[in-house]
Amino acid sequence: MVSSALSDAVAGAFRVLFLGRNFVRLLEGLLVTIRIAAVSVALSLVSGVFFGMLMTVKNKPLHVMCKIYLEFMRIMPQLVLLFLAYFGLTRTFGFHISGETSVLLVFTLWGTAEMGDLVRGALESIPQHQYESGRALGLTERQIFFFIVIPQTVRRLVPLSMNLITRMIKTTSLAVFVGVVEVVKVGQQIIEASRLTVPTASIAIYAVIFFMYFLVCWPLSMAAGYIEKRQKAQEA
Amino acid sequence: MALLEINHLVKQYDASPILNDISFSVEKGEVIVIVGPSGCGKSTLLRCMNGLEQIQGGEILLGGERISNRTKDMYLVRQRIGMVFQSYDLFPHMNVLDNILLGPRKAQKRDKKEAVKEAEELLQRVGLYDKIRSYPRQLSGGQKQRVAIVRALCMNPEIMLFDEVTAALDPEMVREVLDVMIDLAKQGKTMIIVTHEMQFARAVADRIIFIDSGNIVEQGKPDDFFTNPQTARARQFLNVFQFDKIK
Numbered sequence: 001m002v003s004s005a006l007s008d009a010v011a012g013a014f015r016v017l018f019l020g021r022n023f024v025r026l027l028e029g030l031l032v033t034i035r036i037a038a039v040s041v042a043l044s045l046v047s048g049v050f051f052g053m054l055m056t057v058k059n060k061p062l063h064v065m066c067k068i069y070l071e072f073m074r075i076m077p078q079l080v081l082l083f084l085a086y087f088g089l090t091r092t093f094g095f096h097i098s099g100e101t102s103v104l105l106v107f108t109l110w111g112t113a114e115m116g117d118l119v120r121g122a123l124e125s126i127p128q129h130q131y132e133s134g135r136a137l138g139l140t141e142r143q144i145f146f147f148i149v150i151p152q153t154v155r156r157l158v159p160l161s162m163n164l165i166t167r168m169i170k171t172t173s174l175a176v177f178v179g180v181v182e183v184v185k186v187g188q189q190i191i192e193a194s195r196l197t198v199p200t201a202s203i204a205i206y207a208v209i210f211f212m213y214f215l216v217c218w219p220l221s222m223a224a225g226y227i228e229k230r231q232k233a234q235e236a
Numbered sequence: 237m238a239l240l241e242i243n244h245l246v247k248q249y250d251a252s253p254i255l256n257d258i259s260f261s262v263e264k265g266e267v268i269v270i271v272g273p274s275g276c277g278k279s280t281l282l283r284c285m286n287g288l289e290q291i292q293g294g295e296i297l298l299g300g301e302r303i304s305n306r307t308k309d310m311y312l313v314r315q316r317i318g319m320v321f322q323s324y325d326l327f328p329h330m331n332v333l334d335n336i337l338l339g340p341r342k343a344q345k346r347d348k349k350e351a352v353k354e355a356e357e358l359l360q361r362v363g364l365y366d367k368i369r370s371y372p373r374q375l376s377g378g379q380k381q382r383v384a385i386v387r388a389l390c391m392n393p394e395i396m397l398f399d400e401v402t403a404a405l406d407p408e409m410v411r412e413v414l415d416v417m418i419d420l421a422k423q424g425k426t427m428i429i430v431t432h433e434m435q436f437a438r439a440v441a442d443r444i445i446f447i448d449s450g451n452i453v454e455q456g457k458p459d460d461f462f463t464n465p466q467t468a469r470a471r472q473f474l475n476v477f478q479f480d481k482i483k
Contacts, residue, residue, distance in 0.1 A: 132288055133325040137339035138315030138391065147338060151329045 044111025052119020
């Protein structure tokens with residue numbers, strides 16, 4: 001009896017998805033999530049490559065500055081950065097940026113730092129004798145970078161950056177706190193609105209959100225694994 | 237005129253001297269083997285010739301042209317000098333053919349068809365034609381070194397430098413690499429070889445240069461050097477390779 005009551009409740013909960021535009025609204029929220037993630041990931045990848053190259057430049061003050069930036073971005077919880085951008089900027093400097101803009105800003109700054117560190121690690125992992133072999137072949141430094149260093153760096157970078165990208169996608173859920181209506185926020189709104197009609201809605205909504213995140217991140221994880229395997233097979 | 241001439245070369249790391257006043261010249265077609273104890277500066281000397289190290293004194297001439305301490309167009313000089321290192325230094329993301337073609341195609345901008353043809357011929361000569369599409373990790377140490385030699389040869393260098401190319405190899409693979417070098421010597425390639433393989437040195441060299449603590453201590457014909465060394469230091473060095481019977 002108890003179990004059938006439970007399953008009735010769960011089945012009832014999922015009813016909420018088919019009420020009104022609820023499911024469509026969740027999808028729209030997911031699109032906002034994907035948009036925020038895609039833009040900040042794209043910006044982070046590009047600027048992270050430059051930041052990573054900057055970190056390998058042998059210059060003490062530059063090195064210290066890069067390190068401070070990296071550690072600051074790492075140590076500060078993303079939520080605190082988000083509040084700094086969204087509330088802090090308005091309070092201190094009097095100009096207001098929208099929730100979505102502050103999310104993009106913070107995620108790009110954070111992603112740049114993390115991506116930069118991955119790029120730095122990948123660049124530094126290329127052994128010195130790879131450069132020397134290139135020189136001994138009469139290649140210019142630019143050709144060495146282009147034909148020898150970059151291809152090997154990218155290979156090392158692909159699985160690592162896939163990991164970072166999935167982390168960034170998941171962390172976009174923090175946008176809720178600065179009023180961005182992405183998938184989690186839409187879910188919360190539906191739960192609130194259905195409080196009287198479908199009191200158990202939360203289980204269904206969060207289950208659906210879970211699958212949505214899963215469907216976005218899983219192919220990336222799979223791709224990372226596949227690429228890594230293929231590279232190993234090619235070189236092994 | 238000598239193909240390569242080294243005059244009063246001085247090399248220092250910070251303040252500590254590595255090479256003091258080294259002078260010698262190499263004629264076209266000559267095979268020079270440089271021997272000496274570890275840390276005597278012989279590898280550094282080879283690296284200086286290819287501009288991988290800056291020198292603090294003296295000069296290096298290739299075909300009468302001063303090449304030492306150039307910075308801007310050193311890559312042009314390096315296209316005329318082939319070098320093979322001790323470490324397996326093939327590019328792991330490229331197959332054998334692409335490893336070999338990188339220099340001729342990108343540095344020398346040669347025609348692809350012609351470069352591929354030469355690469356194939358050279359691979360055939362070192363017995364690795366069937367590995368042309370293999371990746372470096374699929375090759376043994378000896379095979380990798382033979383590919384590295386072909387990669388340097390395919391640039392048609394005027395002179396080849398070998399920096400202890402068999403030092404990191406299993407004993408069984410040393411032979412296949414040395415055979416390739418002997419083959420090159422027979423064809424009249426100009427070579428400077430740094431090695432610890434004394435019997436090979438004696439067989440392949442036109443002249444032995446013995447270096448200790450950054451100085452040329454002795455040089456001469458291989459038979460003279462190995463049977464009748466003139467200096468006490470050389471005698472002491474060669475003794476290291478001799479064992480007396482104990483039974």
